[in-house]
Amino acid sequence: xxxxxxxxxxxxxxxxxxxxxxxxxxxxxxxxxxxxxxxxxxxxxxxxxxxxxxxxxxxxxxxxxxxxxxxxxxxxxxxxxxxxxxxxxxxxxxxxxxxxxxxxxxxxxxxxxxxxxxxxxxxxxxxxxxxxxxxxxxxxxxxxxxxxxxxxxxxxxxxxxxxxxxxxxxxxxxxxxxxxxxxxxxxxxxxxxxxxxxxxxxxxxxxxxxxxxxxxxxxxxxxxxxxxxxxxxxxxxxxxxxxxxx
Numbered sequence: 492x493x494x495x496x497x498x499x500x501x502x503x504x505x506x507x508x509x510x511x512x513x514x515x516x517x518x519x520x521x522x523x524x525x526x527x528x529x530x531x532x533x534x535x536x537x538x539x540x541x542x543x544x545x546x547x548x549x550x551x552x553x554x555x556x557x558x559x560x561x562x563x564x565x566x567x568x569x570x571x572x573x574x575x576x577x578x579x580x581x582x583x584x585x586x587x588x589x590x591x592x593x594x595x596x597x598x599x600x601x602x603x604x605x606x607x608x609x610x611x612x613x614x615x616x617x618x619x620x621x622x623x624x625x626x627x628x629x630x631x632x633x634x635x636x637x638x639x640x641x642x643x644x645x646x647x648x649x650x651x652x653x654x655x656x657x658x659x660x661x662x663x664x665x666x667x668x669x670x671x672x673x674x675x676x677x678x679x680x681x682x683x684x685x686x687x688x689x690x691x692x693x694x695x696x697x698x699x700x701x702x703x704x705x706x707x708x709x710x711x712x713x714x715x716x717x718x719x720x721x722x723x724x725x726x727x728x729x730x731x732x733x734x735x736x737x
Contacts, residue, residue, distance in 0.1 A: 492702050494589055495623045496529035497522070497581055498616070505574040505616045510539045513573035517580035527702050542569040552612075554579060559612050574616050582609040593664040594626075597635040601626050631703050633676035642682040646726040653695050653723035654709075655716040660690040662710065666701075671710040674701045678726060681708040685728070693727045 504512040514521070516536040522529050531537075544550050550561035550569035559579075562570045586609060590602045605622050608614040614622065629635045662671035671688070675681040678696050685691040693714035699707045714727045 492527065493524070493529060494581075494585055495627060496524075496527070497585055498620050498623050500529055500531070501574075501577045501581060502616050502620050504537075504577060511541065511571070511573040513538050513541075513576050514580070517577065517584065519584055538573070542572050543567055544569050552576060552579075554583070571615065575612055578609055578614070578616055578619065579612060582606070586610075595630070595635060598626055598630060601629075627703070631705070633680070636676060636680055639683065641679065642686050643679045643726070645686070645729055646682055647729055649717070649725045649727065651719060651721055651723070652717045652725050653720040654693060654711050654714060654725055655718055656709075659711050659713075660688075662688060666707055667709075672697075672707055673710065674703075674705040675708045676705060678708075678724075681710075682726065684708070685710055685726075691728075693725055695723055695725050698722060 504514070514531065514537055516533070521531060521533055523532050524530075542550065544563035544567060547560065547563050550563050550572065552559040552561055552569075552572055552575055557579075559575065561572055561575065564570045586606055590606050591599070594602055601622070605614070605619065605626075608622070609619055657669070659670035661668070662673065664673075666672040666674070671691070673681075673684060675684065675696065681694050681696055685694050688710060690712045691710045692712055694708050694710045696706050696708045701707065714725065717725065
């Protein structure tokens with residue numbers, strides 16, 4: 492969410508009515524989340540000026556660890572230098588820390604491609620935004636789950652019940668510090684996650700949703716403490732319930 496919101500902001504800055512705008516003091520402390528969107532808190536160090544040049548050799552974009560040769564345009568300006576400066580700063584201050592984590596395994600190669608392409612400035616802001624929107628579409632639609640074995644058949648569903656909330660085993664990246672609370676596309680994906688965790692014996696798909704509209708599922712190491720809840724369904728591993736009376 493943070494990275495996508497940042498890319499949308501940089502897309503606007505690259506195509507603003509004033510021209511391409513560079514954020515000269517590009518630091519995480521200069522941004523804040525407001526209603527799920529990243530905002531710049533200080534525009535004092537923003538600039539629409541692009542470096543003047545006479546030849547391509549005048550257009551080297553330097554960073555502490557990398558340098559990038561750019562083209563000198565017919566108008567005598569270093570082509571896209573403001574856009575590329577913003578994008579590489581987004582890569583080194585945000586993407587490298589946030590993109591490798593939290594995504595479903597099937598989507599990680601796509602995020603790795605974005606990371607590598609922006610780190611080498613192979614993508615401009617237009618291509619970067621399209622790549623992020625593709626990942627978001629796959630994530631929200633559940634298309635990344637295609638061609639996976641169906642595992643929900645290995646679970647017994649009890650409608651009208653849920654497990655008692657409380658501290659349980661923890662997982663990464665949980666939305667709760669008390670237990671294992673993850674976003675899922677469906678109960679089928681939740682079953683696959685539960686199967687992958689040795690501690691998991693049951694789960695419920697809650698009514699709470701993330702910013703993408705995906706429901707949150709709570710995974711638990713037991714299923715014996717059930718309480719009535721007309722809006723809930725608890726899924727219990729058949730292997731865990733064998734020999735027990737439901």
